[in-house]
Amino acid sequence: MNKAIEIIDLIKDFGKIRAVDGTSFDVSEGEIFGLIGPNGAGKTTILRIISTLLQVTSGEVKVFDYDVTKDASEVRKLISYLPEDAGAYKNLTGKSYLTFIAKFFGNGKKVSEIVEKGVKIASLEERINDKVDTYSKGMMRRLLVGRALMIDPKLAILDEPTSGLDVINAQEVRHIIKDSTKRGTTVLLSSHNMLEVEFLCDTIALINEGKIVEEGKPQELKKKYNATNIEEVFIGVVQ
Numbered sequence: 648m649n650k651a652i653e654i655i656d657l658i659k660d661f662g663k664i665r666a667v668d669g670t671s672f673d674v675s676e677g678e679i680f681g682l683i684g685p686n687g688a689g690k691t692t693i694l695r696i697i698s699t700l701l702q703v704t705s706g707e708v709k710v711f712d713y714d715v716t717k718d719a720s721e722v723r724k725l726i727s728y729l730p731e732d733a734g735a736y737k738n739l740t741g742k743s744y745l746t747f748i749a750k751f752f753g754n755g756k757k758v759s760e761i762v763e764k765g766v767k768i769a770s771l772e773e774r775i776n777d778k779v780d781t782y783s784k785g786m787m788r789r790l791l792v793g794r795a796l797m798i799d800p801k802l803a804i805l806d807e808p809t810s811g812l813d814v815i816n817a818q819e820v821r822h823i824i825k826d827s828t829k830r831g832t833t834v835l836l837s838s839h840n841m842l843e844v845e846f847l848c849d850t851i852a853l854i855n856e857g858k859i860v861e862e863g864k865p866q867e868l869k870k871k872y873n874a875t876n877i878e879e880v881f882i883g884v885v886q
């Protein structure tokens with residue numbers, strides 16, 4: 648299977664803080680890969696490096712064979728990144744925001760078709776025509792998930808995609824993420840919701856203090872730790 652992401656011996660220091668400490672893992676094309684781990688473990692740092700927003704200290708990071716440092720502009724054409732704390736231009740309506748983004752990142756595809764898909768994914772009904780600064784936290788998140796997935800990126804990098812969403816909305820967004828793989832998108836996500844990673848992910852990597860300490864398919868991990876769910880696996884590994 649082709650590799651969507653290949654990470655070898657990645658180290659990232661912020662001054663004296665070693666945020667990522669010799670991490671290696673691969674993400675196969677077409678899969679949903681989940682990064683889990685305690686606060687401060689290094690998840691967001693890894694996602695930002697893959698998104699070309701942070702430089703590596705050392706090691707190799709490739710996206711579909713393109714190096715994130717040397718070929719950053721090629722990598723940017725293939726990815727869509729949903730940051731943990733993203734916002735949108737507050738003076739635009741949801742729909743005009745999606746249109747604005749589609750014009751930038753549409754890669755030559757028809758803007759109206761991309762926006763239509765974004766509107767459908769965001770599923771904000773008539774509120775899509777309201778200004779973004781009137782949205783609740785959950786509505787904003789849905790808009791941003793629409794933004795990230797409407798362009799059918801080769802790789803979607805989603806940092807806590809359902810944070811702030813209620814149970815029903817979170818479940819809908821999970822289905823949207825799963826559906827995106829049917830259109831050829833590979834997904835790398837981070838989450839603190841173990842139910843979510845178990846439902847969504849083909850492979851899970853557990854990161855602690857900048858190191859991958861466990862990796863596998865949810866079923867395999869549960870078996871290995873004699874656990875009934877991934878939360879128990881997490882506690883078993885991290886404690």
Ligand code: ATP
Nearest residue numbers: 661664665666684685686687688689690691692693
């Ligand atoms: P959380 O689950 O809390 O979002 P995380 O696993 O995403 O955590 P990171 O945000 O990657 O963790 O942080 C990893 C480490 O790197 C932490 O010790 C954090 O304080 C540090 N760090 C992250 N960004 C910076 C920065 N810009 N400057 C200095 N230190 C940073």
